Amino acid sequence: MAMAIAFSSCMRNGAVQIPVNEFFKTPQKSAFKISPDGKYISYLKPYKDRLNLFVQSLADGNEHMATSFTDYSLHDYYWTYNDQLVFSQDVIATDQLKIFALDIATMKLHLLMTGNKVRMRVISRIKEDPNIINVAMNKDDPTRTDVYRLNIKTGEIKSYLVNPGNFTEWFPDSDGKIRLVKASDGVNETILYRADDNSPFKQVITNNFKTRVEPIAFTGIKNNFYALSNVNRDKTALVEIDAETGKEVKEIYANSNADIMGVEYSKNRHKVEYASWEEAYPQKHFLDKCMAGIYKNFEAQLKGYEIKIIDRDSSENKFIINSYTDRDPGAFYLFERKKCKLTKLGDINSSIKPDELCAMKPISYNASDGTLINGYLTFPQGRDSTNLPVVVMPHDWPYGPMSRNSWGYNPEVQFLANRGYVVFQVNYRGSTGYGKAFHSAGFKQVGGKIQQDITDGVNWLIANKTANPKKIAIFGGGVGGFSALYGVSFHPGLYNCAIVQYGVINFFTYIKDVPPFFKPSLQMMYEMVGNPETDADQLRAISPVFHTDKIKAPLLIFQGAKDPRANISELNQFVIELHKQNVPVSYFLKENERAFFKSERNRMQMYTEIEKFLDTNMRVKQ
Template identity: 40%
Template sequence: MHAEESVPPKIPLQDFFRIPKAAEYTLSANGKYLAFLAPWNDRLNVWVEDTAGGVPKRLTSVTDRDLGGVAWKGNDTVLFEKDSGGDENYHLFAIARTGGEPKELTPFPGVKVSVIDDLEDTPDQILIETNQRNKEVFDAYLLNVVTGKLELVAQNPGNISSWITDWDGRIRAATTTDGVNTSLLYRATEKDAWKTVLTTNFKESFDPECFSFDNKHLYGISNIGRDKSAAVELDPETGKEVRTIYENADVDVSHIGYSKQRKVLTLVTYTDWKPEIKFLDKKTEDAYQKLQTELPGYQVSRTGADRPEENYVVLTSSDRTLGSYYLFNVDSGALRKLDDLGPWIQESQMAEMKPVEYQARDGVTIHGYLTLPKGRAPKHLPVIVNPHGGPWARDQWGFNPEVQFLANRGYAVFQPNYRGSTGYGRKFWELSFKQWGGTMQDDVTDGTRWLIDQGIADPSRVAIYGASYGGYATLEAVVKEPNLYAAAVDYVGVSNLLTFLNTIPPYWKQGLDMMHVMIGDPQKDKSWLETHSPALNADKIRTPLFVAQGANDPRVNVNESNQIVSALRKRGVSVEYMVKQNEGHGFSNQENQFDFYSAMEKFLDQHMNGQTRTTAER
């Protein structure tokens, strides 16, 4: 802590969780128009404005749920997505830039859609995938965004998990899932039969990102024959890598950037403790350096461009701001601010997110983040341990409204990237297999004890809070360590591994054999799964618990939360339970977020006074 830092004022909860002032700016093909999301009646709706300036025009009037997925088709049509009450069955809509009624392009109940290719050279048509024929798999269709006409282009034989188009918009590659094996399929033309060019166990894979610009090779991310995923070029005729574009010795490469206009690869991205870029192209590097000079102290990313790639939409971000959007002209260097996502957030009042690492009990190094409350000495602080969801994901450096809210309330927030967290290589990922409640859980416990041993955490004031897998880790923490945590908050978390594996969405079933390898097989591993299911071991829970759940959650069925609450209440244990009927896997509507975080704040205030557990009990 710097000596000059003072404790910031208590910031209204709503400022952390209200919907952004503006989001998802995107440029039309000719660069003359911007589409974006902004609030109307407390919901994110679609707006447009001229890049030359002027008054923004609202196109939609939705009041039940935020819109998302804003994109242009050409210069005159704006596309957007919307689900129903958090069910994640996203439908696609189109609306004219000049206004009018939105047209629902995929009006199929219980069906999910996503865009494969915007086909920028084909007027009025895009390539999409939907599971309308069979809820478990996605077929590819040409969709006319004006008339809504659908034309089947490729029917899924049952095992295709993704379709890949070449630069002419033709589907010429696909990935498949068969049990625990994944394959790459390829065809020279759409008239040719598919041929399998590469098959691996799912622990190794080549994930295509795009075709080479002559449409002959594929660029993608691969961990085949290596621990850390690398950016590579692959010949689909042979299934062999022809070159390594970039690899990092310490972490996985995550993405390959390109210029379609200039037909060059521009960059690759990876995450150390912060997001990093390796440039492959001087023009792109020069543009980023200009931006970094103009916008010092922020991460800068290009989120969109016009078709000639003369103008970029740029997003700045950091650990202490929601960020700002800018319009950047590549040649002139002209930079114009479009808007702030959250102008009500004062950077100077936010806390710094710092990288930490510690040793788990078996010697494995675990990385994570620690955010200390601003203006307070890092000694004997109340701490919120916050394991991330996924679990095969990771926490990253950047603005996190939950973390900043809790830090503003005087808590230190600890986010461990326990084993299995992605980005750290294949071996670290595989250490998590069949370890829900095992060594993955030990990593969280060991991190908590490390904070206590360092003198940062007050052992009588440590709580645990997580969502999704993080909710499971929260429940398992208070089963396995009933005296370690003063309070626990489970948000849309799994409570019974057996019922969870039996209630996954239909479109996850392709990967069920992999889930059995990674989590456990309900037949072969029944005993392990039962032992590590909090709902079946609720008699061990002594920690005050608050549970929150969306009734329409497609990933973690509401019955997961019902089970743990019921098991505790049958024992006469008090547990706070919040269910929102119009939400899914996490709350989207801001009034529901306000309710949840307000209830969580009161719950933590009540139990984090140091008297719920004595130091001796720990």
């Protein structure tokens, strides 16, 4: 019966009820890229519930199915300079990483390497030798990521840059050679520079972890580089830095209201084309007249859409762009500069009809200590704006470089709004984009002011009569899942129920059991979350695993058995203890899934269960 409800279309509150599968099916086409020579478009497309690689010739428009995996989807893929594609496959059952190369001329596939519990990412392509790419891998030591030169013709792997143990990021020049690295002792962060491959690295910048310097690219003038920096300022700015001295040469662009969070860069001209940031909505400031003209063309043809450049060919004549709104998952286009031609390549989800979905509206309120908190409200169609059922959605891990809610299309938000719920997203203190002071105000506050910001937001919705105080749910993943459990533990009666995806239930094991590759950042986690030795009382006081007696509201829990951050035996015991406390718990543990469910079948089951759970516990009338 539940499946019949989930996959039928009916009317709710005057709006068309969209089937679950239309929100959460695998994208029709995604991860578009263009070959460096501009002759081919590549993308991922589902085949038997797995994402596979497809290549389309721009000369004749013919599409070729390059892979036909039915066990696991492709993970990441990259073009080389000689029309080769390199990609990886995460074999979840055995925790293996397989790396393949595909020759476009012959469409022949060959396995380059297999590694157990290995993580890999491509750092750069090498212009002087198109068969070589630089890859960062932890194949020799699970706790240390080194850089290797991988020959995609022969599969030969040679050491290029041995990590002394504290290198965390690598930044190549336009030729693909690594000349800047970032190192961390967990508290202090250091930028090191070398003039060429034969020179030693030297320290040029050292900052406390609260301060950020993120290199972008070399400017082509002397040894200067562009970077995002909040040194001696609260809001991150786009600056130019002398790599020899580490000194800031000039500030290129800053915004007094928000951190600059992204840039678009021309490799050919060694020039930043625009800086971007987020206030209520995404914003851009153009630093290049040519790119400003291109975007003006985009905006004329795609009115009302947010637009991003995804990829470009080496000559910077052909671009892949992505367009989207809060109500439209969007589409991909090919833009040919010389022809001034925009051609649609594919929709992410053509089943979605934007006029049936709901607007995401920016909001702000004052927390109980006076701090201004921002967020978003999405109201269901056809509903009065008062006394409505609300689903609170706190975001995940608060301390990463892009840890926040943003304006744009979110299938979970639209699914819940379509089912008649107001969706409340909070950018609590610790969230990024609002400056250094606001970000650092969240340190060691995962069970303190961060949770209070969420609670204050719920009380604000009740006070202004948006929320029906008897119909409020909380739903989150990761640290957002912790916030959901914290809410029903320490604010009894505020929430009807909680939904938890890959949630943190014990900060002791969460910190202790970090994957080996995360070890260099462990000290930073102590500073941001807490030290299991010196902050033991604090971590015990907030970890849900120690407070099952406080939980009374119904819970719905989802977990992937192969999530490297999860302690499955502890989670199983947590659920058993909740049952002993007579807490209504529905628990779904999925084999061969990590934190995020990649199987379409598992996703459909999860959101069908979420729909039933909310209908039961929020008693929303059909």
